[in-house]
Amino acid sequence: MVVERIEPYLSSEKLQARIAEVGKELSAVLSPTEPTIFICVLKGSFMFYADLLKHITVPTNAAFLAVSSYDGGTHSTGAVRLTHDLTLDIANQDVVLVEDIVDTGLTMSYLLEVLRARKPRSLRVCSLLHKPARERIKVPIDHCGFVIDDVFVVGYGLDYEQRYRDLPFIGVMHFDGPSAT
Numbered sequence: 001m002v003v004e005r006i007e008p009y010l011s012s013e014k015l016q017a018r019i020a021e022v023g024k025e026l027s028a029v030l031s032p033t034e035p036t037i038f039i040c041v042l043k044g045s046f047m048f049y050a051d052l053l054k055h056i057t058v059p060t061n062a063a064f065l066a067v068s069s070y071d072g073g074t075h076s077t078g079a080v081r082l083t084h085d086l087t088l089d090i091a092n093q094d095v096v097l098v099e100d101i102v103d104t105g106l107t108m109s110y111l112l113e114v115l116r117a118r119k120p121r122s123l124r125v126c127s128l129l130h131k132p133a134r135e136r137i138k139v140p141i142d143h144c145g146f147v148i149d150d151v152f153v154v155g156y157g158l159d160y161e162q163r164y165r166d167l168p169f170i171g172v173m174h175f176d177g178p179s180a181t
């Protein structure tokens, strides 16, 4: 029998401290008068997004989109789909794209292509995590929370088969047992 085990990796305290710094970093470079559109990439970045926005001290406009790239397990299918589009126009607007993790870079590369075609005035990428070991396409990450090892992480919005998103910390997923892969 395979037993799932989650090993603590980034504590809630560590996450919150770094998110406050990233919020400060972003606030310093964004317009103090014109609202910046912050795009939450669902589902994975919902917790990060909510906590990050509490630290933004300039005007914001909240927007949401959803993509699907994983088959529910630990490997990307490689084929990215937009499953829910924005409901506002980003042309001539300042935009920050908020992601949970850049792994192979395929999702981010797809999103940047889709969003750039809509001609925003500026487009910044903010990702809580970056896993450079599995990079397949290089994408610009303007603001990064943590660079992580080549491990599969769950919690704080990130899932394994849609579970564990509710954990307040990030942990490494292990599969223990004789037939574990």
Ligand code: IMP
Residues within 6 Å of the ligand: 044, 069, 070, 076, 099, 100, 101, 102, 103, 104, 105, 106, 107, 108, 151, 152, 153, 154, 158, 159, 160
């Ligand atoms: P990429 O296209 O390979 O860069 O992966 C992007 C998406 O895959 C992220 O937005 C996550 O939803 C998911 N993902 C990548 N790595 C992990 C992981 O370690 N744990 C959970 N989800 C992951």
